Amino acid sequence: MSHVDDTMAPAQPRYPLLAPPAFAAGYPASTARPSSIFNFVGATPDATLTVRRVLEENNRAYDVYMRARFAHNHFSHSILSRYALGAPPALLQKTWEADRGVLVPLDPATEPDRDGPDISSTFPAAITTANWASKATLGKKPAYPLYLxxxxxEVARLGVVPTIETYLLSADANGGGDGSELLIRLVAGATHPFIHLGLGVEFGERLLVAEALASAALHDHRVNVGLFPHGWPQIGLPQSADGNATLLEIYAALVADPRLDPGPFDPELTYSEGMRASVAGERAGVIQRLVARWDLSDVGDAALPRHIEEVAWLATLIAGGTSKPGYPTRVDFFLMHVLTSSIFLPALLPPLGGNGRRIILQTYVLTILQIALARGRPKLYPAESMSWTATPAPKAPAPPRATDVIGDTASAAERSPWLAIVANSIVATDSHVPKSIRALLHYAQMYGATQAGAVPGANKIPGGEALDGSLFVRVAGRIMDVTGWVAAGERERRWDRSGLGWDEVWDMPDFERPIETAKTVE
Incomplete structure (x- = not known):
């Protein structure tokens, strides 16, 4: 009689895979492939097949929100960021098994009161081109399966780019009196639908394009609709007499403008409340006029990379250059989303026509300025960021000194910092870590050799003359210091959520803002 040694059997995942509901049986197959803009080693046939399988499983069985219904399902962001950074199939699978523990079923009938009273009886049997903008479903989270x-x-019928143009850029999709404004909804929710769409385009994943648009349709845009001119994007920004400012100059002007004072420190202020307050009164118009100073008269193929580069420098400094000198480094959780979302412009913009490129760029920059204002309008400290080491490494004991090598392997100054940064980021349980590191690595690839004095607009901001292309590795290392070099044995640590623009929070190291609830987050 033979016996099976249970100790040799594969461990069962802590969170079993949910079966897809019957209505998802006809959902399309994954089309994911390696990134179209981010070049890094590690993608293999097996890794690609694993990514496709788990993205299909997520698409067919799980909601785009997590159990806390104001929090987004980050799984696709997590898996594709790790895949792009070279995670092998086994790690990709374990990522899926870990992440799905906080997810909820796609079929709302399994938990009809998840969002309060069951309102599904008010929904149509199906979403169509005739009713997709109906108030009966728009902004209603339980309608996700219908929109998906x-x-x-629509993606199958039209193709990816025509679907984007039809539902994000057209007049019909952005008003007409019905309040649809899907483009504005796309950048709500701390830019999560925008990130989702960017991943779909970058990785050629049609499942994510559909998920992104469905997610945008669910978002309540009351937190950001006031930022935009009424009728946006068909009604554009006001004309500016000074139309040649760089984004770094524009951000400096935002910080200096007394009309944009974020107000006194309020320890009870939530993120969503801060977003609403940031565009109250005359503030929205002031922000619009600031962004109108950015010259986008030429968004052709030759000029577009220059605009994208400006976003890269600003996004990196908003996330990694707002820690006040003289205090322990902090990286704001919401400002970090400016960095992680910015990487998708090089994928999203080139397939679009000139007007579409201009609309997306202006929509995005308006959004990141609103987020910064909602976080207390933090100053940029480029000299502080440039004082951080350009050869970051874990504080754990260095590897032993080898003999048959060039240099000293025990010296961080003689090792590649990026290898340790990537190795630590892809095993972090918080997906925002690999997302941040991937954006910074991409920018280091693109702009890492930039000399001091060559950063667009840097000479117009205090301390900007010190900026050069080493900024990206310096910020990446400091993010690892803040969140933890977990592969080296450090404990994972949290991002800051205090609102770094208010001076009071710097003397309150343990301050925590109130937890968002479904009532305070769109």
């Missing part, structure tokens, strides 16, 4: 099926069909 609809946008799967």
């Amino acid at each position: 099926a609809f946008f799967h069909g």
